Amino acid sequence: MSSPTSDVTVPPTGPAAAPSRALPNGLAAFLVFFASGAVLVLETAALRLVGPYVGVTLQVTSSVIGIALAAIAYGAWAGGWLADRRDPRTLIAPALVLAGITTAVTLPVVRYAGEVLRGGAASAILLLVALAVFVPAMLLSAVTPLVVKLQLADLRRTGQVVGRLSSIGTLGAVTATLVTGFVLVAALPSTVILLGLAVSLGLTGLGVGGWLRRQHDTALPGPARTRAALAVLGLVGAGLTTVAPTPCDIETAYHCARVESDPDRSSGRTLLLNSAQHSYVDLADPTYLEYAYTKWIGAVADVSAPAGRRVDALHLGGGGFTVPRYLTATRPGTDNVVFEIDGGLVELGERKLGVRQGPDLRAVVGDARMLVAGEGTDTRDLVVGDAFGHLVVPWHLATREMAADIRRVTRPGGVYVQNVIDYPPQRFIRSELATVGAEFGNVALIAPPGALAGTDGANFLIVASDAPLPLAAIQTRLAQVDPAAALMSGAALDDFVGEALVLTDDYAPVDQLLATA
Structure with missing residues (x-):
């Protein structure tokens, strides 16, 4: 008679190695840090972007914070949902590229819409802030759960992986808030900040996509025609910024x-x-x-x-x-x-x-x-x-x-x-x-x-x-x-x-x- 436990497989006691298809720890940390930080750069710059049209009051500041938090919540939920249904490696690069495109498009959209919504009531403030923040912030917030899913190689280390990446994301947000508030806003117009962020996101997305293709033969989803259309959209958005009405002669640190x-x-x-x-x-x-x-x-x-x-x-x-x-x-x-x-x-x-x-x-x-x-x-x-x-x-x-x-x-x-x-x-x-x-x-x-x-x-x-x-x-x-x-x-x-x-x-x-x- 065999022992009652003779057919049970005892899990190994040593740490399991991460699967070859996981991202290198350094790249995973960078992506979470960068995406989380980009959300806060966008949030801080958005306050300056909408200010000329609806003011810089407590209601406007609360709207920017509230809309950004809503975008983070929906983005994290959507990223986690997609990570369970698609290979996250096929989604990280597109999320970054799309975030870059929508950030570029935000500038002309807000400036044209701002002329219509100027000085409006609470609904106008919320709408203008949503146009400035929601879509790119949601796309960026989807990156972290995609990366986390790839890094969960060993269930015994789930807490460690999630905790580490969560802390890195928070550090990215804190760093971006301080750098934007103390350095970028004082040195650069909001147009330059947002266009620079858009370009950085786009280049990072393309770079990560190229690396994944070489390492894992992972292609960006969608036909080449779709990708080309998105690239054109980003260029059009950046181009419209140059002709969109601007309410400023100069941007100071406050006005x-x-x-x-x-x-x-x-x-x-x-x-x-x-x-x-x-x-x-x-x-x-x-x-x-x-x-x-x-x-x-x-x-x-x-x-x-x-x-x-x-x-x-x-x-x-x-x-x-x-x-x-x-x-x-x-x-x-x-x-x-x-x-x-x-x-x-x-x-x-x-x-x-x-x-x-x-x-x-x-x-x-x-x-x-x-x-x-x-x-x-x-x-x-x-x-x-x-x-x-x-x-x-x-x-x-x-x-x-x-x-x-x-x-x-x-x-x-x-x-x-x-x-x-x-x-x-x-x-x-x-x-x-x-x-x-x-x-x-x-x-x-x-x-x-x-x-x-x-x-x-x-x-x-x-x-x-x-x-x-x-x-x-x-x-x-x-x-x-x-x-x-x-x-x-x-x-x-x-x-x-x-x-x-x-x-x-x-x-x-x-x-x-x-x-x-």
Whole structure:
């Protein structure tokens, strides 16, 4: 009688060698690292690609992240499904080549679609982001499960293989995020980044496909005619990029910027950031103020100190440097220090907007929150807050802690003015008034009557000081420069603010307060 276990095959105890048809470990690691990293390059560049049409707000950023994650999820699922039904060696190269082609096509598609969807609602934002990200990111995300399937040679090492390749993919994503954010975006336009990514993907796919053919006699799927058509599609996409409408004269590290001449005023120039009007300057007349809110700032500055007396002014946000130029022209000897986060805008201003740095104007490149913290106490007569990310005041510049630092910097009797954009139901401007009022003892508000009535979206100008404000003088000057403007203060302002939330570093939902729905 035989033993009960005599017919059972005992598996070998030593490690099993990977089958000859698996990819070399180095190549497998490279493919996962490269494909995962390419997704994050695409995601970061896509934010800049769609920004000129729909802005760079929390909703847009959330849409880019959400659409990219959805593409990764669907791509990983599709790649795993295909890996169980087809030889993964026949799919890796096509996935990379197709990802390169769709990345190239993304540029003209987004630019033409962006002109149609410009400034649209949430659905327009999601659609434009999907056009920019979804298909190439999904194709790239299919690469990892294809590679993993090939490398699973020994079931006893499944966890090790999957864990190693998963960590390599994550490292690729982290590396690409840091390199793109710190190096590529600062050095190259988004067009160059995306076209370079498209070419890299295409060449990598062709190279991997050629190697597999030599090693395993594995051909790319589909007839030669199909492959030729795909190549032509990629070339057409790249070609269309050269004729697709572009909203930028230059791309800085933060903005798509363009300067337009005013057809009705030969010396007038308009600065557009991400296609939104940001500043207007008159190269020949620095005292000319085109936009209503700049007239309001000028009016407050005109009565904040005796006429013609120099002031020490601090500007949070430079843009076209309209107000610093105005103060220099109306108050010779004024010291203007401008904190501007975008060094590219400073250079653009010097080239095209008549900005001249010298004893009366110094531009400091950096984040205003950090730079204000380094300013001396009681050093400024006038602080002008005019920093925006697209049409939104950055949240960290809108909190009580920021207002407290500005109050510290402002001399007794000095004035702080802050430009805010809001729309009905005007939750943000009410909260910002409550926030500034929590630090400054005297606050007033300048805006069009329709905006104060809650029917219109508009610019609002908060005026604040520790000392009583010269309200009568401000009202008189406003009547001269912009008769349509209204000044609100006292009990009427208290009623307008109501029980609005005071924003803090711990809780400042600026984007949500600005939502109109």
